[in-house]
């Protein structure tokens with residue numbers, strides 16, 4: 001549960017806190033956020049941001065980290081330069097990885113970020129590095145360092161470790177400017193200046209809000225994008241609606257709410273099937289390594305990207321509706337050690353459900369709503385009266401022998417999820433209707 005799952009402070013108290021801290025973002029933010037603020041001596045929590053990969057956002061108490069992604073329209077020369085910088089970033093990445101492996105194998109020495117970053121100046125002076133911006137070079141080395149840390153963490157907890165790998169042209173699609181303003185800047189003219197490239201045409205299809213922290217340049221299916229990572233203050237909490245809901249991952253629909261509403265699956269993937277098959281055939285017919293084949297592959301990638309955009313858009317809409325409608329939302333936590341993986345149909349849902357949950361969770365946090373994740377184990381095998389109602393996958397109806405409740409299977413699960421969620425809530429503010 002987010003910090004703001006706590007009850008709101010009385011107005012007077014909140015006003016005192018705002019006056020004392022000078023942080024209007026804390027107004028009505030709940031006691032935990034304020035306590036955390038004091039605990040940290042007036043600094044935002046150092047827990048760090050969780051950066052989500054799908055252009056989402058993450059929170060650290062009073063700020064929300066968001067990504068704004070815009071299409072770039074480089075001219076031919078600029079596109080070549082962008083490709084060149086990306087290739088240089090990749091070369092540096094692979095070289096740094098190689099150096100770490102060699103140092104370990106030959107001398108049993110493990111290098112850290114600083115060992116490698118100290119060589120940058122020399123390399124650049126010798127003209128051996130084509131990536132124009134110094135901070136961007138450092139960022140590449142930091143990425144190598146991060147993959148190493150993650151690798152050792154996995155080894156430590158005994159997970160399947162997967163050694164950091166060299167990146168091929170296909171697996172390396174972005175590089176970043178870690179300090180906005182250093183080597184990159186959005187000009188008043190609306191063009192994006194990038195060091196070593198010049199001024200790029202950028203389509204600002206929506207206004208860029210908040211304080212820009214970093215910029216990443218990303219190549220996707222042959223198109224370039226600018227991803228601004230931005231820090232925005234949390235918005236005003238939404239007025240309470242007095243409604244609560246449990247949400248179950250549907251088998252036949254996308255999700256079912258505890259009031260019985262089913263949210264239909266948009267089935268973008270199925271609808272795109274014909275186009276995908278056509279594009280796939282085209283690829284298969286063309287000679288390997290040829291220009292025409294590369295073009296066909298790009299076309300195929302674009303259809304995949306389109307489907308994934310549609311899915312993401314759908315998830316944004318659904319999560320927005322839920323957050324607007326309910327004060328309290330209980331969902332299944334499908335990440336509890338693969339507990340849910342016993343059910344095939346649900347694990348198919350997993351990927352989509354995970355990215356949906358992250359969208360739901362930051363929207364809930366921003367709106368001051370409570371989101372609770374419950375253990376999904378057995379939610380479809382129990383009745384809210386506590387009686388066991390075992391069902392196999394084919395059984396779509398829930399009929400309780402104890403209390404006589406007769407609803408669809410997913411509806412019963414959603415009700416059980418809501419019951420669990422409410423029972424997990426430590427404090428129980430006055431909530432009116434139970435949906």
Ligand SMILES: [Zn+2]
Pocket residue numbers: 383384385386387400401402403404405
């Ligand atoms: Zn029952």
